[in-house]
Amino acid sequence: MNLAPFRIEQYYGRHEFTAELMFSSSDAETITIGELLALEPGAADLLAVQRLGYTESPGAPSLRQAIASIYEACGAADVLVVAAAEEGIFAAYHALLGPADHVVVETPCYESALVLARSTGAEVTEWHRRYADGWAHDLEELERILRPNTRLVYVNTPHNPTGTNMSRAVLDRVVELCAERGAWLFCDEVYREIEHDPGDRLPAACDLYERAISLGSMSKTYGLPGLRLGWLASRDRGALDRVLDFKHYTTISSSAPSELLSEIALRHRDLLAGRNRSIVLANLPLLDAFFERHAQTFSWVRPNASPIGFPRVEGVGEVTAFCERLVTETGVLLLPGTVYDEPEHVRFGYGRANMPEALARLESWLG
Ligand SMILES: Cc1ncc(COP(=O)(O)O)c(C=O)c1O
DSSP states (O other): OOOOOHHHHHHHHHHTTTTTTTSSSSSSOOOHHHHHHHHTHHHHHHHOOOSOOOOOOTOOOHHHHHHHHHTOOGGGGGGGEEHHHHHHHHHHHHHHHOOOOOOEEEESSEEEEEEEHTTTTOOOHHHHHHHHTTTTTOOOHHHHOOOTTTEEEESSSOOTTOOOOOOHHHHHHHHHHHHHOOOOOEEEOOTTTSSSGGOOOOOOHHHHHHTEEEEESSSSSSSOOOOOOEEEOOOOOHHHHHHHHHHHHTTTOOOOOHHHHHHHHHHHHHHHHHHHHHHHHHHHHHOOOOOHHTTEEEEOOOOOOSEEEEEEEOSSSSSSHHHHHHHHHOEEEEEEEEGGTTBBBEEEESSSSHHHHHHHHHHHHOO
């Protein structure tokens, strides 16, 4: 398997743990283990007696039950726990796809969605969204690029990097097009539940279509990426069984303490998501005002979900050099759009409580 380097992770690998202020993170504000355990009487005792043996490969039954409560039509048996969403993408693609297959991937995207699809040997076509079109989903283009051997369509909503949520009409049409061809719809929903207006929340794809696979994660909305825990939910048990067979060659089973902590966190997911939504809603107007003051430099399609956005940036020279200069001189980390093949954009993150400080530093640096 020949994998192109993961440019987002390479860039973060260089800066994430040395930059003073993250201003591009896709994971919302985190909490400590102590704060998590304090959410529930008896939780600390549960952790203390948690055995450090292997766990069940599909995930602890009680965790799968807690995850299933997120969905309408999926039960615990329709959930497969994975070691973070990243493993879910890798294992699902490799379990379900091969060189005879065609795959459609919505772009720009979290890089592994594209690179790992290619690594299966399948032929991959990008369903590309453009800033000039307001990041609209071009359904006619999707229809054009679908083929009789299209086995899987990857979409991501709410979307990394634009922070936009798909409309219900688009999702319904995507489901219809997949259903006509019997294709899997792999819907990356790791930013679900942090829509800025909860009324915009879409149904999970796995609740809409039997061959949809919804990807979920503890990392983003709940702000708990250190748990390294995610899941796939689908009523296509045959597909989940194939992914499970693949998982036996990657992690076998997930981390026992992470499974327990995730289950506790999911019992309080409304509280964790609500707290992070409040941070997002407090930070967004500050960014709006900043972009207004710097309208010659930044312009964006205002995000309506997630803790990230992807403005266009002009007049700052090459964006990677701009971001490198910024982090070196101020300790503030933005993510250059070059890692998404979008060299006129930068990714901002506004899900952290200290965003106003990062913004103030950026603004005084810009002068
Ligand atoms: C769209 C998308 N999918 C999957 C992932 C991977 O998430 P995890 O930390 O759960 O592996 C990310 C992380 O940035 C993401 O943005």
